[in-house]
Amino acid sequence: MMSIIPLLKRDLLDFKKNIFSIFTFWVLAPVFLHLFLSIPLSNIITTDIRYLSWASPGVWITTSCMAAFLQSANRMRKLQFTTGQMEAILKAPISNFDLLLSIIIRGVFYGIFQFIISILITSLLNNEYLGFYVLFIIIIQILFLIFHFAVLGALIGGLVENDNLYYNIVCLLFLSLTIGLGNFIPLSYYPKSFLSIITFIPTVFSFENLRSIILHNPFNWLSFFLTLFLTSILSILNLIISNKTFRKI
Numbered sequence: 006m007m008s009i010i011p012l013l014k015r016d017l018l019d020f021k022k023n024i025f026s027i028f029t030f031w032v033l034a035p036v037f038l039h040l041f042l043s044i045p046l047s048n049i050i051t052t053d054i055r056y057l058s059w060a061s062p063g064v065w066i067t068t069s070c071m072a073a074f075l076q077s078a079n080r081m082r083k084l085q086f087t088t089g090q091m092e093a094i095l096k097a098p099i100s101n102f103d104l105l106l107s108i109i110i111r112g113v114f115y116g117i118f119q120f121i122i123s124i125l126i127t128s129l130l131n132n133e134y135l136g137f138y139v140l141f142i143i144i145i146q147i148l149f150l151i152f153h154f155a156v157l158g159a160l161i162g163g164l165v166e167n168d169n170l171y172y173n174i175v176c177l178l179f180l181s182l183t184i185g186l187g188n189f190i191p192l193s194y195y196p197k198s199f200l201s202i203i204t205f206i207p208t209v210f211s212f213e214n215l216r217s218i219i220l221h222n223p224f225n226w227l228s229f230f231l232t233l234f235l236t237s238i239l240s241i242l243n244l245i246i247s248n249k250t251f252r253k254i
Contacts, residue, residue, distance in 0.1 A: 212227060
């Protein structure tokens with residue numbers, strides 16, 4: 006486990022070198038979604054509460070989960086396909102598990118800070134106040150989602166070498182998080198045929214859980230644990246594929 010510390014230190018150094026551009030992205034991402042998605046949709050969508058407040062969890066989810074996914078996926082692709090650094094790293098006494106863990110930690114780190122910036126910005130823009138208990142439950146739920154997408158990013162980054170295919174996957178994920186999975190458009194607005202498909206995706210109801218917390222509605226624990234189970238499956242797949250593409254642990 007101690008062998009991941011040099012990798013994390015290198016990631017921290019990379020963060021310090023690019024802190025201005027990273028912080029700028031953290032700020033602009035939620036502002037962009039608020040201005041160009043939440044506000045336009047507020048004119049055509051009716052919800053039980055003010056739409057901008059209803060859509061706030063969508064901003065948190067989209068920005069933080071995309072940040073976690075992109076950092077893990079880009080780091081994995083850079084090591085394995087772009088720079089060829091993987092060979093040099095694997096000559097060191099480090100296991101596949103430790104390498105994957107360092108990549109996922111990187112994604113989680115970026116996702117958490119993106120979430121903090123996003124929730125601060127939406128609270129300021131919407132003049133909202135979240136109580137301590139509500140905020141605590143939101144943080145617990147979003148942490149699991151960030152971890153889920155960091156693991157997914159590591160998996161996709163290790164599998165997809167073709168740049169065009171990778172960018173298409175990123176665009177599809179972004180579109181899914183914004184307009185396809187109920188984060189900015191209530192599920193009741195979707196056709197029943199489409200709902201019958203996405204209801205098999207546990208993360209859809211994990212997204213709804215965040216909104217349920219704000220609305221003080223019942224929490225769907227089944228979707229929470231199903232998302233954890235799916236994350237565990239993705240983690241195991243990451244290890245299996247790393248044994249095939251890196252080296253034997």
